[in-house]
Amino acid sequence: MVSRVIPVDPFDLVIFGGTGDLARRKILPGLYHRFCAGQMPATARIIGAARTEQDAAAYRGQVAEAIAEFLPEGSWDAESVAQFCERLDYVAIDARGEGGWKELAGLVREGVVRAFYLSVAPSLFGDIAERLHAHGVADGESRIVVEKPFGRDLASARALNAVLAAHFDESQIYRIDHYLGKETVQNLMAVRFGNILFEPLWNAQYIDHIQITVSETVAVGGRGAYYDKSGAMRDMVQNHLMQLLCLIAMEPPSKFEPDAVRDEKLKVIRALEPVPPSAIVRGQYRGDANGPSYREDAENPESRTESFIAMRVQIANWRWSGTPIYLRTGKRLRARESEIAVVFKDPPHSIFGEQEGRRGNVLVIRLQPDEGMHLRVTIKEPGPGGMRLMEVPLDMSFADALGPDEADVPDAYERLIMDVIRGNQTLFMRGDEVEAAWAWTDPIIEGWEERRDVPELYDPGSSGPEGALALMHRDGRRWREIK
Numbered sequence: 001m002v003s004r005v006i007p008v009d010p011f012d013l014v015i016f017g018g019t020g021d022l023a024r025r026k027i028l029p030g031l032y033h034r035f036c037a038g039q040m041p042a043t044a045r046i047i048g049a050a051r052t053e054q055d056a057a058a059y060r061g062q063v064a065e066a067i068a069e070f071l072p073e074g075s076w077d078a079e080s081v082a083q084f085c086e087r088l089d090y091v092a093i094d095a096r097g098e099g100g101w102k103e104l105a106g107l108v109r110e111g112v113v114r115a116f117y118l119s120v121a122p123s124l125f126g127d128i129a130e131r132l133h134a135h136g137v138a139d140g141e142s143r144i145v146v147e148k149p150f151g152r153d154l155a156s157a158r159a160l161n162a163v164l165a166a167h168f169d170e171s172q173i174y175r176i177d178h179y180l181g182k183e184t185v186q187n188l189m190a191v192r193f194g195n196i197l198f199e200p201l202w203n204a205q206y207i208d209h210i211q212i213t214v215s216e217t218v219a220v221g222g223r224g225a226y227y228d229k230s231g232a233m234r235d236m237v238q239n240h241l242m243q244l245l246c247l248i249a250m251e252p253p254s255k256f257e258p259d260a261v262r263d264e265k266l267k268v269i270r271a272l273e274p275v276p277p278s279a280i281v282r283g284q285y286r287g288d289a290n291g292p293s294y295r296e297d298a299e300n301p302e303s304r305t306e307s308f309i310a311m312r313v314q315i316a317n318w319r320w321s322g323t324p325i326y327l328r329t330g331k332r333l334r335a336r337e338s339e340i341a342v343v344f345k346d347p348p349h350s351i352f353g354e355q356e357g358r359r360g361n362v363l364v365i366r367l368q369p370d371e372g373m374h375l376r377v378t379i380k381e382p383g384p385g386g387m388r389l390m391e392v393p394l395d396m397s398f399a400d401a402l403g404p405d406e407a408d409v410p411d412a413y414e415r416l417i418m419d420v421i422r423g424n425q426t427l428f429m430r431g432d433e434v435e436a437a438w439a440w441t442d443p444i445i446e447g448w449e450e451r452r453d454v455p456e457l458y459d460p461g462s463s464g465p466e467g468a469l470a471l472m473h474r475d476g477r478r479w480r481e482i483k
Helices: 021-036 056-070 078-085 101-107 122-134 154-165 183-194 221-227 231-249 258-271 294-298 398-407 412-422 431-451 466-473
Strands: 011-016 045-050 088-092 113-118 143-147 173-176 207-215 280-285 308-313 325-330 337-344 362-368 372-380 389-397 456-458
Touching: 011 021, 011 412, 021 045, 021 056, 021 078, 021 412, 045 101, 056 078, 056 088, 088 101, 113 122, 113 412, 122 143, 122 154, 143 412, 154 431, 173 412, 173 431, 183 231, 183 362, 183 372, 207 231, 221 294, 231 258, 231 308, 231 325, 231 337, 231 431, 258 431, 280 294, 280 431, 280 466, 308 466, 325 466, 456 466
Parallel strands: 011 045, 011 113, 045 088, 113 143, 143 173, 207 325, 280 456
Antiparallel strands: 207 337, 280 308, 308 325, 337 362, 362 372, 372 389
């Protein structure tokens, strides 16, 4: 199988926060990969913009060091890194003042795609957007990329959207969620809407429940002060898990086009029912020999912020009425793992006996660490001795199915940045999506804050608090094991 790499149009990409951690770890190494893949046209340019006073040569040296530090050994070479860095420029800029804007205006070119990646705090979005227009750096065709958090509640999300809308049309705004750039997430749409095998079964009549899990082994660490004002609900559920929920549950769009897809996602969010306290479990990790407790990491001995959350969610529409969707995410868990598990109902009647026939099919979409899908099916156990049944997976990992070259799929940031240059907003959140998600999330958070709920403690390296297990057991179900 030969990979098809389609070059994008010539562009100038300005990265505000171009010396920051995200730029060094993800954005610039991802762009280097696209350069090596032949997707970046010869005239494309990348301009770093940050407060640091330095020249372009010093910036190129920093980028070369970042590529060597954050890409695996053997995935880069000095010659190609040097060629990539020739495309880089730099301007020292004051996001809230006038310094550097005249120089930036002189660097960006006419007749190419202009994209501006705001890898900075949301508090700077308005200042940068205003100056991009005031100094003629951006025009009506330019594109602006913003990172989460998209507010911390409905009111701040609306204010942020208003700030961006004052200077850019919605068609120019790209709210990036790297989960949507994962190959398996996009394959979810291909599996659902490209195969007649699944779509007729994709409803409450045949699906018992769905589990969406994003578990992490890391603690909040140095992000403790930030995380304590956010928590797992704001940091993960309101955006990442919400987007996965929308893709798994949405109706078929009329076309695979940005607004058609996002219209259907919005309908799912607006159909979410309020979540009662009995359907929510929040937790905090304890300390152990390998690390401090959450409260120690957060430097807040009275913290009620959750490092883990599990929820049972219901969608009030014809397709999903009566089929719960279970969400869970947390820090310092047993393994780093992200997956969606679609658990189908048992056959209505088993000809093999009550126990042998109760082996429901499960479609598992793995997002990390090994992207792929497998479908668990029931077969006869080989050998004599009667009809004994067993479960086997029909497995499709990208590495096994496509070969080592094809399995080296682009990183989520690589794919999404190239989509910005193409002008394809399909995998980016729209402003009304963000506001609808907060409108559902806010009452849940307000509820536990008013009740002054205290999160349940759980052991590091476990699958979370006992209450999360009980949440499923009360419904006669079990979480898939975090491995």
